[in-house]
Amino acid sequence: MLEARDLMVFFENALAINDLSVEVHREEIVGVLGSNSAGKTTLMNTISGLIIDIKKKEYRRGGERITVLGELKFEGEDITNAKPSERVKKGIVLSRERHPIFPDSSVGENLKIATCIRRDLKITERFEFVYSIFPQLKEISKRKAGFCSGGEQQMLSIGMALMPRPRLLLMDEPLLGLSPALQQHLVRAIRQIRGEQVTILVAEQFARPLLPFIDRGYVIENGTLVLMGTGQELMENPEVKAAYFGV
């Protein structure tokens, strides 16, 4: 479904992603595991196209020079230079890290704003879908999003990414800063989303609750691929255990 080949991303001369190739097949959950500054967010931004926008704005300001090399294909179509909006229309949607929502709007309005560019979708259907995965959001739909707890905001952030009906959902650190119970809850939600024919690519550094459920995983360090395998293989790998499970 998604094929990223030989990706390289430079911030000025610093290499954030080094010759990384990632593949995601239909209806898989694929994990990208790595510690801080491994390049997870940059990878997610590159696939969602956000980096194109960041690059453009940095260039206009005379700020950091960002270079993106490599090739991105989605369902066989070349999307290397597609704008974020085009990618959203094709079905690639990113839920950014640290649940950045629209704090002054209510939860319901946040979800509504998220459908803004898909004129072809029935909004009520999308609301039903998101509420079926996160029933809590329905209860707090009138509350101002900025007043919601971290967990609620995280659910909202994923819910917003689900509103434009993604076929490939990119999740950047969905478990960050959540309690173990909430993490379990979110992992269940992620599996439920996959059950609805949504393919998922999830970047996470705290891999323990997630690893049993991913089909395949890539472990990256300093932007370079160090290990790949099925979820089972990664769980049994001593290096992964040492690095990410603290065993």
Added chain:
Amino acid sequence: MISSILVYGLVNSVILALIAIGFSLTFGISGVANFAYGGFYLLSGYLTWILLKYLGLPFIVAVFITIGAVGLLGFLIYWVILLRVRGIVLSEVIATFALGVGMLEFFRWKGFVTYEFTLPYFKKGMLLIADVPVDYQRLFIIAIGLALVLFLYIFTHHTRIGWSFRGIAQNERTAISLGIESDWTAALSLAFGSAMAAVAAISILPLGIISINMGYDVLLIAVAVGIVGGLESVPGILVASLILGYAQIITSMYISAEWMMVVYLAAIVLVLTIKPSGLFGKFKELEERV
């Protein structure tokens, strides 16, 4: 005395709000401080005048053409001028300010300075409100001000363009990752802000003669109200307009009319020293939190 302060203070406040709201809308959504605002305001006045005088169009047609044309101009200016300097706040201000001064001085050069330049009243006549005579035009201004705020609320809450406005205004990157186009939205916000300058001009200019210096005053009003209220907040704009509007009327009645302009400048200085983000603003607080 008291009743005339109340009535004319209210009229003055609505005038300030009408003038400031377009400027603040653009800034709140795209972060562009459109310093060509005064230029747009006067351009709207002169354009309506030309459409009425030379083309003999019916008033309502001239009004809609002007609003549309000035809005379109704002939209184009984003793509032609602002895009090159986007993100460098000082350059944005300098570029738009130069454009605004250019427009105003162009009109001065072309001789748009005599007494014949006036826009017609919507309806002549007046009314007594609590023994204070108020002409219909001022009542229209109040109605238009209310209608504009209501329109803005409905527009931003019930249309897709309005949703994208609110998305980009609150968190640009999240909005982009959901597929909202930031440049299009910013250009549209400029178009809307400019169109609102046109609405303000067409309603307010009939009260007097169109003069070039008004362009500079309008910009000062927009900036002052914005700074006092908090640039991106509509409630802030309304409250700031009321405060400044009444302060001005009281000043002109008890001190002298020449001091009216001082009210703005004093308010800017006072607010910037005491609460830099404005009464309802949150940019500063956000910075402090980060």
